[in-house]
Amino acid sequence: MAANALNSRFIACPNPISAKPKAEKRLPLKPLPFAIELKKFIVEFYSTGMPKLFASEIIVHDSETGEKFPARIEVNHPLVYKGVTVYQSSFEDGGSKLSLSGRSLDGLGAGLRVEGVVGGATELTSNAQKLSLEFSGLRVFNIENFSQATDAGVGVNTSKLTNLREQLGNRLGAGHKTETTKALQNVGPSVSYKLRDESGQAKEFNNYMVPVDMRDGSLPVFLLGVRDTPSEEFRYLRLPADAKGTMDGFFSLRAGLLNPETRLKAAQAYAAKSNNANTPELAQQLTLTAERALGLFAGVGTKPSTIPGQVTESGLQAISTFLESSVPADQREKTGEVLLRVLNGALYEMYALLHPAEIEALTPESEQFLRGFINQALLGLSDISFYPAPLIFNLESFEQVQASVFQVAKAPGQNVVYLGSVLLILGVFAMLYVRERRLWVWLKTPSSNEDSLEPTGTQIQLAYSTNRKTLEADAEFNKLKADLL
Amino acid sequence: MTDTTTQLHSTKLEVQELHLHDTVKSPKRLWAGLRLGDILFALFVLVGTSLAFVYYQTDMDGYDKAILIGTAPSLIALAWYWKPLRWLVVTVALVSVFALWLYQHDLARSESVFLLKYFLSSQTAIFWMSVSFLFATVFYWAGLSIKSQTENLQQLASWMVWLGVFFALVATMVRWHESYLIGPDIGHIPVSNLYEVFVLFAWMTALFYLYYEEHYQTKALGAFVMLIVMAAVAFLIWYSVSRGAHEIQPLVPALKSWWMKLHVPANFVGYGTFAIAAMVGVAYLIKERWQGGIMQRVPSLEVLDDVMYKAIALGFAFFTVATILGAFWAAEAWGAYWQWDPKETWALIVWLNYAAWLHMRLMKGLRGSVAAWWAVIGLFITTFAFIGVNMFLSGLHSYGEL
Numbered sequence A: 001m002a003a004n005a006l007n008s009r010f011i012a013c014p015n016p017i018s019a020k021p022k023a024e025k026r027l028p029l030k031p032l033p034f035a036i037e038l039k040k041f042i043v044e045f046y047s048t049g050m051p052k053l054f055a056s057e058i059i060v061h062d063s064e065t066g067e068k069f070p071a072r073i074e075v076n077h078p079l080v081y082k083g084v085t086v087y088q089s090s091f092e093d094g095g096s097k098l099s100l101s102g103r104s105l106d107g108l109g110a111g112l113r114v115e116g117v118v119g120g121a122t123e124l125t126s127n128a129q130k131l132s133l134e135f136s137g138l139r140v141f142n143i144e145n146f147s148q149a150t151d152a153g154v155g156v157n158t159s160k161l162t163n164l165r166e167q168l169g170n171r172l173g174a175g176h177k178t179e180t181t182k183a184l185q186n187v188g189p190s191v192s193y194k195l196r197d198e199s200g201q202a203k204e205f206n207n208y209m210v211p212v213d214m215r216d217g218s219l220p221v222f223l224l225g226v227r228d229t230p231s232e233e234f235r236y237l238r239l240p241a242d243a244k245g246t247m248d249g250f251f252s253l254r255a256g257l258l259n260p261e262t263r264l265k266a267a268q269a270y271a272a273k274s275n276n277a278n279t280p281e282l283a284q285q286l287t288l289t290a291e292r293a294l295g296l297f298a299g300v301g302t303k304p305s306t307i308p309g310q311v312t313e314s315g316l317q318a319i320s321t322f323l324e325s326s327v328p329a330d331q332r333e334k335t336g337e338v339l340l341r342v343l344n345g346a347l348y349e350m351y352a353l354l355h356p357a358e359i360e361a362l363t364p365e366s367e368q369f370l371r372g373f374i375n376q377a378l379l380g381l382s383d384i385s386f387y388p389a390p391l392i393f394n395l396e397s398f399e400q401v402q403a404s405v406f407q408v409a410k411a412p413g414q415n416v417v418y419l420g421s422v423l424l425i426l427g428v429f430a431m432l433y434v435r436e437r438r439l440w441v442w443l444k445t446p447s448s449n450e451d452s453l454e455p456t457g458t459q460i461q462l463a464y465s466t467n468r469k470t471l472e473a474d475a476e477f478n479k480l481k482a483d484l485l
Numbered sequence B: 001m002t003d004t005t006t007q008l009h010s011t012k013l014e015v016q017e018l019h020l021h022d023t024v025k026s027p028k029r030l031w032a033g034l035r036l037g038d039i040l041f042a043l044f045v046l047v048g049t050s051l052a053f054v055y056y057q058t059d060m061d062g063y064d065k066a067i068l069i070g071t072a073p074s075l076i077a078l079a080w081y082w083k084p085l086r087w088l089v090v091t092v093a094l095v096s097v098f099a100l101w102l103y104q105h106d107l108a109r110s111e112s113v114f115l116l117k118y119f120l121s122s123q124t125a126i127f128w129m130s131v132s133f134l135f136a137t138v139f140y141w142a143g144l145s146i147k148s149q150t151e152n153l154q155q156l157a158s159w160m161v162w163l164g165v166f167f168a169l170v171a172t173m174v175r176w177h178e179s180y181l182i183g184p185d186i187g188h189i190p191v192s193n194l195y196e197v198f199v200l201f202a203w204m205t206a207l208f209y210l211y212y213e214e215h216y217q218t219k220a221l222g223a224f225v226m227l228i229v230m231a232a233v234a235f236l237i238w239y240s241v242s243r244g245a246h247e248i249q250p251l252v253p254a255l256k257s258w259w260m261k262l263h264v265p266a267n268f269v270g271y272g273t274f275a276i277a278a279m280v281g282v283a284y285l286i287k288e289r290w291q292g293g294i295m296q297r298v299p300s301l302e303v304l305d306d307v308m309y310k311a312i313a314l315g316f317a318f319f320t321v322a323t324i325l326g327a328f329w330a331a332e333a334w335g336a337y338w339q340w341d342p343k344e345t346w347a348l349i350v351w352l353n354y355a356a357w358l359h360m361r362l363m364k365g366l367r368g369s370v371a372a373w374w375a376v377i378g379l380f381i382t383t384f385a386f387i388g389v390n391m392f393l394s395g396l397h398s399y400g401e402l
Helices: A147-151 A160-171 A249-259 A260-272 A280-298 A315-326 A327-355 A356-360 A365-385 A415-433 A471-484 B036-058 B062-081 B085-101 B115-118 B120-147 B147-182 B195-218 B222-243 B259-289 B293-297 B301-333 B341-366 B368-392
Strands: A034-045 A053-062 A069-075 A079-081 A084-093 A097-104 A110-116 A120-125 A130-139 A143-145 A185-186 A188-196 A202-207 A221-229 A235-240 A391-399 A402-410 A437-446 A460-466
Touching: A034 A069, A034 A084, A034 A402, A053 A079, A069 A079, A069 A084, A069 B341, A079 B120, A084 B293, A110 A120, A110 A130, A110 A391, A130 A202, A130 A391, A143 A315, A160 B222, A188 A391, A202 A391, A235 A249, A235 A365, A249 A260, A249 A280, A249 A327, A249 A365, A260 A280, A260 A327, A280 A327, A315 A327, A315 A356, A315 A365, A315 B115, A327 A356, A327 A365, A415 B115, A415 B301, A437 A471, A460 A471, B036 B062, B062 B085, B062 B259, B085 B115, B085 B147, B120 B147, B120 B195, B120 B222, B120 B293, B147 B195, B147 B222, B195 B222, B222 B259, B259 B301, B259 B368, B301 B341, B301 B368, B341 B368
Parallel strands: none
Antiparallel strands: A034 A053, A053 A069, A079 A084, A084 A402, A097 A110, A097 A391, A120 A130, A130 A188, A143 A185, A188 A202, A202 A221, A221 A235, A437 A460
């Protein structure tokens, strides 16, 4: 765990700075004869998550006549007015207002409120470092496919023959069938932002606003994505939501784990509960084991980490290092299981110590939930030490502002283009299918021999030419020849 | 056309009039020699399109309606020009309407109604199309190989091609209907992705081949042409099995336009005839080197050369139309006629390639093995424009990715 980040408290700069100072190019611009006012941008999706419609409802203000009228522009349905065509080109965020709450990874300290707009940025300062928080995007819908989670374990015991029949059956019939079961679900809004340090290095984050049920049998989790470069996929840290659907439960455990006193108390409570024989020696030993497990897990007294940003090894990795160094190989698996059970139990007790009211009101259902929560939290606590930022920002609320991007074109020569195209097509067809044919007939009386009294007849010579030498032309000539002679 | 009157008084020969257009195989006037069957067919098409117009007019905009109205005279003219089309059009129309009626607006009936489940639902019909084309290919090759049975086998093969085309067209009509049954907002003509256009390619190539088969009175070329159709069928099966591509997908906003109904089929007239030309080119190159054996039954080099020219000429004309239509559509959807998108660039390369081929033939009289090799290479260029661009290059036309 990065120690310097632990002790630092960040504050947000009250005046947001602009993140994108756009270089303005001076181009010779011709003013349009009208202005466009955007009333509403509409984007619709199919149930598969594919985009279905991009449309803008606009009001056109004619700057010459002062007239105004409503119109609608869609992809494939541009607006044509006064010889100018307006196309729906794309859309982007027009500066949605975001309200984020930041919390430091150590779980201590009150939530930090940050307000901003997409495309803007704000400065975060602590006594140790200065970070720039850039709000890069807001997605109101995220439609995800959870089919892999639900597919697991289905269709294992089918023989080859039934499989083939099934395969065939899946592909015949109407064209709506699919062999990949799709489990599409809208998992709600997400926010993306960048954290840039003083040296200009930035990491990109993508956090979902509400906990997501991953459909893998575990509890809903907060998904906190991070990547170093835009070409990478986001890697997600999964933190379980507590009974109230917040991260508070998880971070109370996180803070408790980092506190030696709480660790000791939790270890003692665990020992007291597990010591059925009520012997002080056993209690002593259990306390020691539990405290040691929690300590290792928190990264106390472990060897230096090889992961950048992490000072000492912690989490499950620290436990595995411990097992490798101090336990004989043949006992590792068993000892590992015991240690994990101890750790799980101790974390449960720690949660009970920190939330006594909740434990008192425990029902069988909520206890089962809590057990699941602790299981998930254990993984989250192990992974969180890899999180490459001192702060996590969660989207609290937002006000979406959309911007529609239009492309404007003036094509006075459009009719000429149409005419030219028609001529091109006519030309091609004429070239290939209009045949010019010529027939020559040459009649010749042979040099009349005065001596001979018999008529010698007339010589006939035929010639035929065409600009397409095809089989038809040959056939035609032969027919002509036959007809003539 | 000029009427040549020749008076030859010094011989017994008397030739009064020569009508050039009455000679063998020269183009006839469309309305010359119309029979009752042709008139009835025209009435059938007119009634059919009128009913379709009335029944589906709420789903169409003005341009769609214009296309539907334009379909009627085009079909009538085509079928008057080439009579066997009459039967194809009538049976496809009747069987498709019957299949639509069987559906009763309920997609689930594709599983419960016997005729739908085993014959007429779109995927099953495509399956029967594949089977028909496979048998056709086998019979054509058997016909070439078995001397004593050549005629019978080739006739059988020819019928199998007709059957395949019939099933492909029924599948297309039914799939069109099925897409509307999935959801009114999902419905669209099935020429929108790689799977659907491969079906289009298969039947169009087969149908053009059937035309040439009758026109040149030879069934020997089927063995070669059906190989490329089978390649398309094999791709369809692989695409469906490994990628699940047969599933009807909704349209992205850019494709939702009446232009698609013209642009895509026009392109596939080009692709189909270029494919025929290339396969005939293969036959030419083989026959040039080896006259014996089965190649004895392949028509002469002159005929092969002529088929190649006819196919490329027709394909080139339609490819020109398709590219121009595409540019107009691009202007409407993306705001520019031409953006040097990979598909556009490769379409230009294909166009220039065949333009050069035609130019060399018409102006310089290019014939023989060079023309044949060129036609074969042309198919590789066309294939890259058709599939390769989708596989290796991304761009505005990324609708059918592999």
